[in-house]
Amino acid sequence: MYVAVKGGEQAIANAHRLLADRRRGERDQAELDVAQIAGQLRLSVDRVMSEASLYDPELAALALKQASGDLIEAVFLLRAYRTTLPRLAVSEPLDTGSMRIERRISATYKDIPGGQILGPTYDYTHRLLDFLQLAEGEVPTPARAEEALEACPQILDLLNDEGLIEQERDDGSEPYDITRDPPDFPVDRATRLQMLARGDEGYLLALGYSTQRGYGRNHPFAGEIRLGQVDIEIHVEEWDEVICIGEIALSECQMVNQFGGSREAAPQFTRGxxxxxxxxxxxxxxxALVDRALRAEELGESVTSPAQQAEFVLAHADNVESSGFVSHLKLPHYVDFQSELELLRRLRKAHEAQRSRAGDPQQKRENVSEEAKATERASKGVHHERL
Amino acid sequence: MTRPYRQRVLALTPCHHLESRWAALDIHEQHRCVRGPETGMAMVRGRMGGTGNAFNFGEITMTRASVALDDGTLGHGWVRGRDRRHAELIALVDACAQQAGLVRRIDDELIAPLQDALTTREAQASRTAAATRVDFFTLVRGE
Structure with missing residues (x-):
């Protein structure tokens, strides 16, 4: 338990001044501009927006600058800012099928309408350090084809004439919102997806990987991955119309997994x-891997592995929560620790009494006198702290 | 053109671009803000598997504004992000487009060229993506 402390204003102010100095770095180097971060470290910016659950590239870049590049600190900053804003609207559900495609691939079908579009990808790079980037080199403009892309429909909907793949249909149900009401386990898939969408990438990556290694295996294929711009639409009362207020960049993954089926339904591929x-x-x-793993119960699979256990997976996925609780261990726990010391002392006394009744008194007495000194030191610390 | 059509074009156009194109029209209607501009958030919803049930995905910043012209005509504007001037400009254009004497010019000299610019931008992005279109060959193993 943490007990509030007072004092230390000057030291804290100086520590923050030192932090600002370290953030600025050597003064003979140009200072990083927020626009440079947004433009040149865009994957960091995107990750911060994703895990903060707030899309605003400029603010995410600012958060990264302020956090000296610490992604989780930046997520925290943006998430905190989010709480200062009122909610003005709820969007119409995104139509990712109408995405203006920048990248789109399928690992399940080779020939697809619209084609396989690699886009700006690190795939097929050799992962060799490019020392030319130590120098300032000119970067050529991207190649441009004569013709624009053809339409790129959602593959899993299109190539499913035989009904081999589970279809996703809207039954009109209103989704739960964890930003309004805390999740109450067990939670439905809409709630799970909201929690996964803001979940820590490293954590979800590890859990997804665990399913591939056999802990809740469901044999996934990347049915379709797409990246591009999608319109954001809201309904406005002023006109009683749905209007577009802008566009955002999105990544989407449709995973196809091994079969589900029942007495009524023939076996078919399932989805994450x-x-x-x-x-x-x-x-x-x-x-997508974790979403599918968490559907185990719904699909009649036995829940045997960590990635299939919703409460375990979801309650630990948010890195603002997890880093907050881990970090609070750094705050002064002097009083709490003092009470533990006293408890331990009593236990040891009882232990010693028991031992001495059984014989063997000598050794214990020495330990106790050492402990008394340690306690005295600790209690001085407490008094100093509580001034 | 409808109000939602104009709203989309104006929201997708970068503010500095809109500002200069609007200035070129030389329309100077006095207006005052009757709501905002105010910045807040919109909760964006996604669909499971792209087509299934809705879920709350995450939020975006957005700004809205409503203006009134001197004759009381109201205009509204909404835009993703935190640019208050952008929202106000959209509302101003919307209000002016309610004026019979201005709507033709706004549609022909502002909205249509801005939509053309958006179309060009999209086509260029699409052609850039198209240059990375790949045809993989499937090799028969063991040959």
Whole structure:
């Protein structure tokens, strides 16, 4: 338990001044501009927006600058800012099928309407450090084809004439919102997806990987991955119309997994879904794997592995919550620790009494006198702290 | 053109671009803000698997404004992000487009060229993506 402390204003102010100095770095180097971060470290920006659950590239870039590049600190800053804003609207559900495609691939079908579009990808790079980037080199403009892309429909909907793949249909149900009411386990899939969408990428990646290694295996294929711009539409009372207020970049992953079926329904491929702000492909793949793993119960699979246990997975996915609770251990716990010391002392006394009744008194007495000194030191610390 | 059509074009156009194109029209209607501009958020909803049930995905910043011209005509504007001037400009254009004497010019000299610019931008982005279109060959193993 943490007990409030007072004092230390000057030291804290100086520590923050030192932090600002370290953030600025050597003064003979140009200071980083927020626009440079947004433009040149865009994958960091996208990850911060995704895990903060707030899309605003400029603010995410500012948060990254302020956090000296610490992603989780930046997520925290943006998430905190989010609480200062009123909610003005709820969007119409995104139509990712109408995405203006920048990248779109399928690992399940080779020939697809619209084609396989690699887009700006690190795939097929050799992962060799490019020392030319140590120098300032000119970067050529991207190649441009003569013709624009053909339409790129959602593959899993299009190539499913035989009904081999589970279809996703809207039954009109209103989704739960964890920003309004805390999740109450067990939670439905809408709630799970909201929690996974803001979940820590590294954590979801590890859990997704665990399913591939056999802990809740469901044999996934990347049915379709797409990246691009999608309109944001809201309904406005002023005109009683649905209007577009802008566009955002999105990554989406449709995972196709091994079979489900029942007495009534023939076996078919099942699905997992991943969606993230910006260019966040790895996150969407991990999210889709975990989404599918968490559907175990619904699909009649036995829940045997960590990635299939919703409460375990979801309650630990938010890195603002997890880093907050881990970090609070750094705050002064002097009083709490003092009470533990006293408890321990009593236990040891009782232990010693028991031992001495059984014989063997000598050794214990020495330990106790050492402990008394330690206690005295600790209690001085407490008094100093509580001034 | 409808109000939602204009709203989309104006919201997708970068504010500095809109500002200069609007200035070129030389329309100077006095207006005052009757609501905002105010910045807040919109909760964005996604669909499971892209087509299934809705879920709350995450929020975006957005700004809205409503203006009134001197004759009382109201205009509204909404835009993603935190640019208050952008929202106000959209509302102003919307209000002016309610004026019989202005709507033709606004549609022909502002909205249509801005939509053309958006179309061009989209086509260029699409052609850039198209240059990365790939045809993989499937090799038969063991040959």
């Amino acid at each position: 879904y991943g969606l993230a702000f910006g260019h966040n492909e790895r996150k969407t793949m991990a999210m």
